[in-house]
Amino acid sequence: MGSFDDPPPDHLAALAQHGSWAEVRPLLRPILRPTTYKQAARDDLLHRWPEAAEIDTRFLSRPAFPFVDELVAIDLPSARSVINYSTLALWSVSADEVFAAARENLEAIAQPHDPRGNAILSRTDRDGSAYLTSWPLAPGWLASFSRRYAGRRPVVFIPDIDTLIVVPDIPHLLARIYRQVEQQYVDAHHRLSPQGYTLDADDTVVPFDRAGRHQQHRTAVRAGYRLAMWEYAVQAHWLNRALERDLEFTRYNLEMAIVGEIKLAGTDTRPYTYTVWGEGVDYLLPAADYISFASTDADNNAVLICTVPLTAALEITGLTPIPAMSPIRFEARFWPDETMLTQLKQASVAL
Known part of the structure; x- marks a missing residue:
């Protein structure tokens, strides 16, 4: 039986072998994967084979936990295939029905805790x-x-x-x-x-x-931040690679922009993340706890204007998530006007 992380088979061949819904339903299993799972591979596929854009090769997925998605695999005798939207289109069922069937099958094989066994x-x-x-x-x-x-x-x-x-x-x-x-x-x-x-x-x-x-709440918070920073780093790597290759983000139909970084700061007792929105630059900003707005002085040195909680910054500036991009990013191609800057300064916090 092949690994989930083997190179994916030809998508058209994979579609042909799946069979009918009745045949496939007992073979469905949910799997958990990081939200960036295989995104770079799909981007490379579309670059090498533009015709693949006509086939929806996106994995059928939904958020399970922050930065972790639930996908569905078909458990075949000699291999496994992760379901994509083109596969779903072959069956007269909804995505919810596929997820429900996979979880029902999982319930039959997941082993509950044996009270006579080890506690750990x-x-x-x-x-x-x-x-x-x-x-x-x-x-x-x-x-x-x-x-x-x-x-x-x-x-x-x-x-x-x-x-x-x-x-x-x-x-x-x-x-x-x-x-x-x-x-x-x-x-x-x-x-x-x-x-x-x-x-x-x-x-x-x-x-x-x-x-x-x-x-151990703070320990858990730090673990969540480690996951967020890793997933944003993975995403940034392949977005920047695509940008160097195509001079745009072809997959998302976006023009050139700086892929903003998410940074960890604070103390062991109060960590937080932030990203920087600088004047005069187009950004794809990550969803950090705070956005720091920065300009430059006459010597081109960075000057911090204010630092605003993400929710307030989005409400004031009107930024919305880029469709279909995960982890979430926001397309910032303008500098806040004076009214916005006044509101942002009023919402600013000292960290």
């Missing part, structure tokens, strides 16, 4: 046949650990596409696992996420930093 679960699935890192998507699976953990929340980690770790939210244990997972994430050939995921009050699986107060 750590498993590796080198060939992907067990779909381990998809198990958090199975209804009730993570909650099955709750009784054994005696009031402690279960926390699941998926540092790469082959590894699954579940532990109770004991503070000193979580601190150690976050360190271990971060290193595993950094070293992985196929990274997935350095973040831990747990249950909220409604038993929905959410990132640990979004599930309420805890002694």
